[in-house]
Amino acid sequence: MVEDASLLAIFLKRLLRTFMRESVFANCESDFVVAAIKKKKRLDGRLFEELRNIELHFGSDYGCAYVTLGETKVLAQVSCELSEPRNARKNEGNIFVNVEINDMVCGVFETGHQSHLGIHTNRLIEKCIKDSRCVDLEALCIISEEQAWEIRVDVSVLNYDGNLFTCCSLAALAALAHFRTPHVTIENSEIRVESIKEHEPEPLSLHHYPILVAFAIFGEGHDILLDPTELEEKVCESELIIGMNSFRELCGMHFSGRTTGNRLLIVKAAQQAALVAGDLVKLLKSKLEKDNEERKKNRGKTDGLVTAIHLDRILSASQDRNSLRVTMREIEESARSLFVGHSAPVTGKDSDDDQDLESDGKESENDETEVAYSKDKRLGIQLPPMEKMAFGEKWIPSGNKNAWTLPNATLSDASDDEVDYVKTITDEDRIIDKIDLNDSEEEQDTVMLEAQELK
Amino acid sequence: MEIDEENFVGWPGRPLKCEINVLSKPEGSSMFAQGNTVVMASLFGPHEIKHGKIQTDESVAFQTNYKTKVGPPSNEAKSQEDLIKTACESVLFPKNFARHEVTLVVQEFQNAGGILSCAINAGCLAMINSGIEMQYLVVAVTACINTDGEVIVDPNEAQLKVARMALDVAFDTVSYNIIMANGQGTCNPKEYKHLLSKCREAARILTEYFRSIVKKYSVVLHIHLVTVILNMNK
Numbered sequence: 001m002v003e004d005a006s007l008l009a010i011f012l013k014r015l016l017r018t019f020m021r022e023s024v025f026a027n028c029e030s031d032f033v034v035a036a037i038k039k040k041k042r043l044d045g046r047l048f049e050e051l052r053n054i055e056l057h058f059g060s061d062y063g064c065a066y067v068t069l070g071e072t073k074v075l076a077q078v079s080c081e082l083s084e085p086r087n088a089r090k091n092e093g094n095i096f097v098n099v100e101i102n103d104m105v106c107g108v109f110e111t112g113h114q115s116h117l118g119i120h121t122n123r124l125i126e127k128c129i130k131d132s133r134c135v136d137l138e139a140l141c142i143i144s145e146e147q148a149w150e151i152r153v154d155v156s157v158l159n160y161d162g163n164l165f166t167c168c169s170l171a172a173l174a175a176l177a178h179f180r181t182p183h184v185t186i187e188n189s190e191i192r193v194e195s196i197k198e199h200e201p202e203p204l205s206l207h208h209y210p211i212l213v214a215f216a217i218f219g220e221g222h223d224i225l226l227d228p229t230e231l232e233e234k235v236c237e238s239e240l241i242i243g244m245n246s247f248r249e250l251c252g253m254h255f256s257g258r259t260t261g262n263r264l265l266i267v268k269a270a271q272q273a274a275l276v277a278g279d280l281v282k283l284l285k286s287k288l289e290k291d292n293e294e295r296k297k298n299r300g301k302t303d304g305l306v307t308a309i310h311l312d313r314i315l316s317a318s319q320d321r322n323s324l325r326v327t328m329r330e331i332e333e334s335a336r337s338l339f340v341g342h343s344a345p346v347t348g349k350d351s352d353d354d355q356d357l358e359s360d361g362k363e364s365e366n367d368e369t370e371v372a373y374s375k376d377k378r379l380g381i382q383l384p385p386m387e388k389m390a391f392g393e394k395w396i397p398s399g400n401k402n403a404w405t406l407p408n409a410t411l412s413d414a415s416d417d418e419v420d421y422v423k424t425i426t427d428e429d430r431i432i433d434k435i436d437l438n439d440s441e442e443e444q445d446t447v448m449l450e451a452q453e454l455k
Numbered sequence: 456m457e458i459d460e461e462n463f464v465g466w467p468g469r470p471l472k473c474e475i476n477v478l479s480k481p482e483g484s485s486m487f488a489q490g491n492t493v494v495m496a497s498l499f500g501p502h503e504i505k506h507g508k509i510q511t512d513e514s515v516a517f518q519t520n521y522k523t524k525v526g527p528p529s530n531e532a533k534s535q536e537d538l539i540k541t542a543c544e545s546v547l548f549p550k551n552f553a554r555h556e557v558t559l560v561v562q563e564f565q566n567a568g569g570i571l572s573c574a575i576n577a578g579c580l581a582m583i584n585s586g587i588e589m590q591y592l593v594v595a596v597t598a599c600i601n602t603d604g605e606v607i608v609d610p611n612e613a614q615l616k617v618a619r620m621a622l623d624v625a626f627d628t629v630s631y632n633i634i635m636a637n638g639q640g641t642c643n644p645k646e647y648k649h650l651l652s653k654c655r656e657a658a659r660i661l662t663e664y665f666r667s668i669v670k671k672y673s674v675v676l677h678i679h680l681v682t683v684i685l686n687m688n689k
Contacts, residue, residue, distance in 0.1 A: 059565050060491055064524065066564070071479045075562065077524035102520070104499045104558055105480055154525055158495060158562060159478040305493045305564045309474045309486050 030235040037218045042225065042232070049272055051166075051227045056174055056283060058291045060304030062201065063179030067171040070229065071161035076171035077154050078179040082191070085141060085148040093140025093148035097126050099168055101157040118157075121164050124254055125155070128169050128210050128243040132251035135176060136205040142184055147191055149181055151204070162229040165241050166280075169212040174284050178291065179204055196300075209281045210251040213273035215240040217257065221265045226272060240269050244277040465660045468596075468609025473668055475584045481560075483585025487577035490611055491567035496577035498585045501555035516556035517544040521574065523563050535571055536561075542625040542635040543578045546589045557587070568612035569597035571623045571637065576661070583669060593634055594661040595625040596654040600642055606650055608657045622650055626658040628665075 036043060046052070052070030059066065063078030085092055099122040101115055129135070140149040153172050157164060180201035183194040216228035216236035224240075225232060233239065238257020245251055250270065294302045469490030478484040481497035488494075504516060521536035523529065528536070543559055559581065561574045572595035579593045598608045599618035607614050615621055620640035627634055633651075642650070 060567070061524075061565065064565070073478060075524065075564065079525045098526075100522075102522075102560060104497075104560065152526065156522060156524070156562065158497070159480050161479060303491060306472060306488045306491060308564075309472045309488055309493070 025231060025234055029231070033231060033235045034218065037223050037225070040223075044229065046227075048224065049226050051276065052163075052229075054170075054280070054283070055308075056170070056287050057305055057308040058174070058178050058287065058302070060302050062196075063175050064304070065171050065174035065178060066305055066308050067167050067174065069163060069167040069170075069227070071159055072163060072167045073157075073159040074164075074167045074171045075156050075158060076168070076175040078175045079152050079154070080149045080179075080181050081152075082142070082147050082193070083150045085145065089137075091141045091144040091148075092137040093150060095130050095135055095137065095151045095153070097122060097130060097153045097155070097172065099125060099155045099157070101160070101164075105157055105160050117164065121168055124165055124212055124241060124243075124252065125169050125172055127252040127254075128212050129153075129172060129176070132208075132210050132243065132245070134173075134206055134208050134210050134245070134251070136207060139205050140181075142191060143186065143189065151176075151179075160230065162231070162233045163214045163227050165212040165214045166227065166276075169210070169243075170280055170284065173209055173211060174287070176204055177206060177209070177284065177288055208245040208247060208249070208251075209277075209284065210243050210245040211277045211280050212241055212243050212252070213276045215242070215269050215272075217259055217265070221259050221262055224265065224269050224272070226276065240266070242270055242273040244270070244273040246278050246281040248274040248278075466664065467657055467660075469611060471664055473580060475580055475668065475672060481581070481585070483581045483583070483587070485577050485580035485584055486564075487573060487580060488565075489569060489573045489576070489609060491565055492570050492573045493564035494570065494573045494577040495562045495564055496574065496581040497560045497562075498557065498578075498581040498587070499560065500557035501552040501587070504554055504556045517547065518556060518558045519543065519578075520558060520560045521563070522560065535574070538571060538623070538635055538637055539574050539578060542575045542593050542595060543582065545627070545634050546579070546582060546591065546593050548588050548590060551588060566612075568610060568615045569623070571595070572597040572609075572625070575625050575635075576665075580665065580668065583665070590627075590629075592628040592662060592665055593625050594628060594658045594665065595623060595635070596657045596661065597621065597623045598650055598654050598657070600640075600646055600650060604646070606653045608653055620646070620650070622647075622654065624651065624654045624658075626655060628658075628662045631655055631658060 033043065040048070042048070044052075053068075055066075055068045057066045058064060059077075061077070065076045067074050067076070083094070086094060099118055101118040101121075103115060135151065140151065142148055153175060155168050155172055157168070180196075180203050182196055182201050183199035185192045185194060213226070214228060216225045216232045217223065217238045217240055218225065218236055220237070225236070228236060228239075236257065237259045238255065241252075241254040243250065243252030253266075255266075291302060469492075470488075472488040473485060475485045476483070477486050477495065478497050481499050484495070484497040486493065486495045517540065519536050519540040521528070521532055521539055523532045539559070539561060547557065559578050561578060563570060563574075575593060575595035582589060583592070596608060597610065597615075598606055599610045599615055599621040600606055601614065601618055604619075607618075610618065610621075618640065620638065620642040622639075623635075623637040624633055625635040626632065
């Protein structure tokens with residue numbers, strides 16, 4: 001009975017989660033995460049000091065950047081207008097940061113007002129970019145006490161899956177670095193703004209490139225997780241956000257939660273943050289350079305965000321959006337034991353590493369048969385790029401028969417295609433990858449036998 | 456689905472590019488590009504209406520949120536939002552989700568002309584992706600008449616600027632009736648008819664494109680499922 005009741009409670013919580021947008025996590029779910037972290041494991045198979053897959057695209061408009069960090073996706077746009085400088089600082093322009101989170105996306109039921117997360121992110125980015133004086137505000141001034149540029153950074157959050165801080169700050173910084181103000185000429189103290197077509201616009205001058213790096217802290221300050229997901233953020237004991245630039249200088253810090261952080265924790269995290277910030281700035285600069293080159297070739301024009309659309313990627317119904325990564329083999333085995341009746345015991349992945357080695361060797365053998373799509377640990381299922389042909393008639397991934405359009409397509413028909421699932425890469429594989437499997441020929445023989453037996 | 460303009464059969468406009476299911480939070484999402492105009496649409500719901508918003512009628516509440524990249528929405532954005540709403544609202548079966556609401560969020564990514572039709576198309580794809588029951592699809596086409604009296608379907612920014620008349624029309628895909636139309640400029644009724652018929656032709660091709668997208672995604676899902684089942688049977 002007790003078990004039933006707890007199951008019911010979990011079910012109700014899940015139901016609640018599907019009906020309300022607010023992400024509610026079951027107690028057992030959070031316990032599981034904490035227990036896994038105690039064993040130095042994360043649900044998505046990352047190391048503690050590993051970022052999720054990061055992508056950065058620039059738009060065709062100046063000052064537009066689209067950043068994805070795992071499932072967290074953000075679009076930033078910088079704009080400028082002429083205005084009178086503030087009284088306190090008469091020879092400086094101004095910068096204004098606005099982070100907008102749709103209440104649907106981060107799922108907090110607060111009508112009218114900006115959500116807590118929105119304000120929090122906004123303030124941290126302000127700290128990181130505005131208060132660290134990374135933009136040269138004096139250069140924005142055109143005529144002292146009269147006219148100066150006011151820069152506005154609009155960051156809109158498209159999808160939320162933890163670590164909004166890194167994603168937003170990178171987007172905002174990238175947009176600022178990409179942005180150009182129109183050229184201004186002054187004649188008899190009259191300001192004339194030249195159009196972008198007539199006169200090459202001027203980039204903003206940035207003193208340094210600060211980026212926020214977020215950590216989730218578990219185990220009373222012992223486990224520091226870089227780039228937490230939404231679940232990890234909700235479960236963690238405390239959060240630590242460090243603003244760092246590529247010169248390893250601290251530009252903002254925030255610490256909150258239940259644990260009392262000790263000095264070592266902060267120092268350790270800051271050192272990690274410096275490395276991450278360095279990498280991200282490197283990425284930003286290389287992308288910026290690419291964009292510049294393309295603009296030089298095409299007279300200042302690019303396709304921009306059109307390139308952000310990936311045609312060879314399918315995420316739906318793939319394992320990718322499950323927070324827990326189970327390998328196909330494990331699903332298969334447990335499913336087989338359910339269907340057939342005699343239960344084949346599912347071997348635990350962690351318990352027997354040697355067996356893993358063998359079976360993974362077998363799997364990679366199977367991979368060499370014709371495969372219609374591949375599966376990447378981070379990007380989900382990937383198709384080969386579509387063939388260039390008239391659409392509508394034969395729109396199929398190259399390399400495979402289209403079983404979808406055939407009305408009488410049966411399973412046995414499809415089996416002729418010899419499509420096999422591709423190896424799912426787990427965190428164990430990374431260790432395994434380093435080990436050369438090719439020299440064990442005996443194992444390859446057993447694979448052949450087994451395959452025949454099964455047919 | 457990357458299509459060169461030369462290899463492009465049928466569609467008279469700019470190259471199309473699309474990815475669906477790009478976001479994890481919304482029920483359905485799509486990123487759609489017509490030429491250099493890029494839009495992302497995400498559909499949330501149906502979910503229960505929040506307090507204070509409960510309506511007296513029994514039909515589903517459809518909300519649209521069109522977001523420009525810069526600042527608070529301008530009047531133009533508000534009017535575009537209404538037009539997107541009219542086009543996409545008609546698709547749903549209203550009685551099915553009484554006292555529930557559906558929200559369509561359309562985010563402007565890049566505007567190089569014809570963003571309204573691009574937004575409606577993206578919205579439709581997001582709805583397809585969410586799996587919500589639909590009466591028909593909605594496809595939108597932008598076309599213009601230039602100063603020489605020629606009709607250009609899906610014009611780019613430069614062509615739109617010098618156009619005498621520009622028209623955004625949304626059609627349903629069953630009888631290709633007009634759901635929404637929005638025009639700017641002047642032309643005589645005969646030219647208008649010609650323009651409409653051109654749009655309608657293009658809409659038919661666009662429907663095929665939508666189908667091919669759905670097919671593309673389902674082919675892989677199908678293979679994926681078949682392999683899982685096959686491997687179970689072994």
